[in-house]
Amino acid sequence: MLAARKNPKRSATRLRDPERTRERLLQAAFCEIYRSGFQSAGLDTILASAGVTKGALYYYFKSKQALGYAVVEEVIGPDNYAEWVRPLQSGKDPIDTLIGIVRGISVRPEDVRGGCQLINLAQEMSPLDAGFRKRLAIIFHTWREAVASVLREGQTHGRVRRDVKPADAAGLLIAMVEGYGSLAKNAQDPKVMKAGIRNIVDWLKSLRAPGNRKRG
Amino acid sequence: MLAARKNPKRSATRLRDPERTRERLLQAAFCEIYRSGFQSAGLDTILASAGVTKGALYYYFKSKQALGYAVVEEVIGPDNYAEWVRPLQSGKDPIDTLIGIVRGISVRPEDVRGGCQLINLAQEMSPLDAGFRKRLAIIFHTWREAVASVLREGQTHGRVRRDVKPADAAGLLIAMVEGYGSLAKNAQDPKVMKAGIRNIVDWLKSLRAPGNRKRG
DNA sequence: CTGCCAACATACCAACCAGTATGTATTTTC
């Protein structure tokens, strides 16, 4: 009976719920960091937003830094994976998929104003904290590799131009996305992001192998 | 005698020198902000680095915010102007000039690690402080307009492809530069910036009008 | 029923930080 006594039927009226408390902390920290950056995000504000107290925070995380690391690994990483990596595994035409993802980037004013959380943290913490830097670098690497590999595969299927260097193109795509994100964040104007998306999409189209053109 | 009594012959042994003190404060603030961001830059650290005391700081600036604004207007703005706008006024082939500027971007490890001060501040302060945002937006606008106008002029001289939209191309160029800057800052690796520069240069070359190709 | 431990809550602290009040030495003005 090795599986016995697992998941001990969570009572609905449970007053303390460890998993939820931790999750709430992560989400609240994510939001506060998104708002004002990691260094300027106050613990008290995070705690108020999460609806818990310092005791809970320091029960689950040994420091503010550890909380930040967890946000990177458990929130920002998975978010980026869901938005960029998973869709690329659909097996469809890589350029079509990439265009779809880029067109799907949010242009809602509040998202444009906030920018991309990944680049926000990378910008702020990379030179200051090696732990942040490495964890964020892993996300960038995963992202880049996912794009590069799908482009490589696209080349073998004759869908992507042969003279395109997958790793370079992937890096350029990410640089464009993040660069426009920053410009739009400063401009606080969805139009800037929309124009950026159009330009990126046009560039993506230019990667198609001849004879594999689509309309639109 | 309307011009009398101007520039009252500064004595060489002057103990107090208002202009220098202010300048030192600006430079020290610039460096500290470059290091740790505006919010996390401590006044005491700035003062120690400038070699003056709080009295001097609050004599010239009414608040830390005002000091930050001055750094944007009097240091970051002119820096960007000198690096991007002035070279474009040489009257030479615009693409050549742009390639020269991009190739001239520093790839020294310490510069790569620190990133671009303009984007650093824009990322950090745009959503938080309208005063910063507007001042930085002006710099971005000047930058973009300078590139766009030189591309437009290049089109009339047959040096730039007619199907290029100057404003869009200028925005894309800036997004690429800043995007790669951020990626390299996170990677802390000059190779990333060097690869970025190559890709940007390749893209710039693709803007040349047919029949106006150069080698290299 | 009881002890025990996980899961928090509360109260507190030392460090830091922007800003100020005040003092003072140097120039400039008359």
Next chain:
DNA sequence: GAAAATACATACTGGTTGGTATGTTGGCAG
């Protein structure tokens, strides 16, 4: 050369911050 204004230096403060030490409560094992 005295008064006034400039150009700072020093000492201090009130508020905030990350972190800790300790208290409390719910739930489960025995």
